[in-house]
Amino acid sequence: MRKRRKKTKAKISKFEKLLYLVAVFLVLFAPLSIVFSKATLAKINFEVEKQKKQIEKQSKKNESLSMAINELASLTKIQEVAQQQGLSYNNSNIKTIDK
Numbered sequence: 001m002r003k004r005r006k007k008t009k010a011k012i013s014k015f016e017k018l019l020y021l022v023a024v025f026l027v028l029f030a031p032l033s034i035v036f037s038k039a040t041l042a043k044i045n046f047e048v049e050k051q052k053k054q055i056e057k058q059s060k061k062n063e064s065l066s067m068a069i070n071e072l073a074s075l076t077k078i079q080e081v082a083q084q085q086g087l088s089y090n091n092s093n094i095k096t097i098d099k
Contacts, residue, residue, distance in 0.1 A: 071077065079089070
């Protein structure tokens with residue numbers, strides 16, 4: 001008669017199960033986290049470019065307004081507006097104070 005050998009089933013301990021579970025989790029989670037971080041980075045880069053364009057546009061507007069202020073504050077412009085308002089330049093009304 002042949003002796004039957006009992007097949008011994010290798011028992012997996014709780015620690016090994018935990019290790020397998022962690023390994024599977026990492027294999028699934030790593031690619032997802034990489035894709036998520038790349039998408040977030042792309043979104044942030046898009047927002048940065050949008051803000052750069054807005055800053056450039058505002059800088060051009062500020063420069064234009066500064067030029068307009070300088071033009072309106074010029075002596076010839078002031079004299080022109082004064083004449084339109086009926087004001088005249090009277091040198092005898094100017095008084096100087098010496099120290």
